[in-house]
Amino acid sequence: MKRLSSPNEISDFSRSQKALGKKVGFVPTMGALHAGHISLIQAAKATCDVVIASVFVNPTQFNDPSDFERYPRVVEKDATMLEEAGCDVVFLPEVKDMYPDESSRLKIDFGYIETVLEGKHRPGHFSGVGMVVKRFFEIVQPDVAFFGKKDFQQVMIIRALVKKFSFPIQIVALETKREADGLAMSSRNLLLSETDRQIALHLSRVLREAKAEYSQKGVELTEKSAIEKLNHIEGLRLEYFSICNSKTLKPVLHPESEPAVALVAAFVGKVRLIDNMELFSL
Numbered sequence: 001m002k003r004l005s006s007p008n009e010i011s012d013f014s015r016s017q018k019a020l021g022k023k024v025g026f027v028p029t030m031g032a033l034h035a036g037h038i039s040l041i042q043a044a045k046a047t048c049d050v051v052i053a054s055v056f057v058n059p060t061q062f063n064d065p066s067d068f069e070r071y072p073r074v075v076e077k078d079a080t081m082l083e084e085a086g087c088d089v090v091f092l093p094e095v096k097d098m099y100p101d102e103s104s105r106l107k108i109d110f111g112y113i114e115t116v117l118e119g120k121h122r123p124g125h126f127s128g129v130g131m132v133v134k135r136f137f138e139i140v141q142p143d144v145a146f147f148g149k150k151d152f153q154q155v156m157i158i159r160a161l162v163k164k165f166s167f168p169i170q171i172v173a174l175e176t177k178r179e180a181d182g183l184a185m186s187s188r189n190l191l192l193s194e195t196d197r198q199i200a201l202h203l204s205r206v207l208r209e210a211k212a213e214y215s216q217k218g219v220e221l222t223e224k225s226a227i228e229k230l231n232h233i234e235g236l237r238l239e240y241f242s243i244c245n246s247k248t249l250k251p252v253l254h255p256e257s258e259p260a261v262a263l264v265a266a267f268v269g270k271v272r273l274i275d276n277m278e279l280f281s282l
Helices: 007-019 035-047 065-070 075-085 125-140 149-164 187-191 194-231
Strands: 002-004 024-029 050-055 089-091 144-148 170-174 236-245 260-268 271-280
Touching: 002 007, 007 024, 007 050, 007 089, 007 125, 024 035, 024 125, 035 050, 035 075, 035 144, 035 170, 050 075, 050 125, 075 089, 125 149, 144 149, 149 170, 149 260, 149 271, 187 271, 194 236, 194 260, 194 271
Parallel strands: 002 089, 024 050, 024 144, 050 089, 144 170
Antiparallel strands: 236 260, 260 271
């Protein structure tokens, strides 16, 4: 596996592969990799000729500096995992290379979808996501990019980015990978104590219960029930639990005919976790 840190090097490599008629797959990560990330690499390997992954903790998408500082960084372990999964190249850029000038930090307006849920509770987060993914797409120029549905709203933002800038890139979103006990795989799980990890399990439990209840209870009662359950769990501080149209993130008005997703964010100790589950699809 090659290790490249220069944007020019990775651009040249990608162009050379595409000139040979090879399909380039890209998996952007912030490191602290887990089986969910590896499933993205495997999906890329299955459908592309060359797989590039990036490891970059992006400062512009953290609205809380302490969260940025706490984010786990284990580059050597990440590189080993990527190589074992069959990744061809890992891109390890520096901040100065990703954001060399003001034009690379231009704010992108995503409209309604960046004003709710994560966008509301983490001001500037999706602006930062948009900046870094746009830069990656310009540098790597992949044919296909792979993301996980655990970051449901982020996937919507990235699809909007591709449309807005007419990137000739296919976006593939894979189902959330979970631990055997149901906890959504996340790099932030490394920061949980054993006690906090047990508390965190309530997020996936309540989502599963919401999915089971939704067809009978509808939006309001399902939301209310989930919020009450989560608010009664000691050691968990709920930020939001919301049922939205899974295509628009707007409120569901017709539960029997609209695709719906439940999204949740909560603090367990000092660690902020998110999860989601599709309740109804067409």
